[in-house]
Amino acid sequence: MRILTDEEMKVFFTKLADYIGPNIKYLIDRSDETYVFRLLKNKVYYMSENIMKFASNIGRDELFQLLLLLLFWELNYFFLIYQN
Numbered sequence: 001m002r003i004l005t006d007e008e009m010k011v012f013f014t015k016l017a018d019y020i021g022p023n024i025k026y027l028i029d030r031s032d033e034t035y036v037f038r039l040l041k042n043k044v045y046y047m048s049e050n051i052m053k054f055a056s057n058i059g060r061d062e063l064f065q066l067l068l069l070l071l072f073w074e075l076n077y078f079f080l081i082y083q084n
Helices: 006-028 049-056 060-082
Strands: 035-040 043-048
16 A cells, blocks of 8 residues: 555545535544555545554555455354244
């Protein structure tokens, strides 16, 4: 993930303003926490700055292992509930 360049930011906010109109101010001016826009491949993600800092400290392999663990747990939980 990386920060958007000035040109990418201009294009992104133009498209976002066309899509949600004046409600864009609710995304930008938040009083609860700082949120950021990050680019990964061709998608822009909107996330809390704390989550972004936390995610940057975890490697790709660890995230994949965690995803597999959660998926395995969810499937087992699903089968336990609906087995009877």
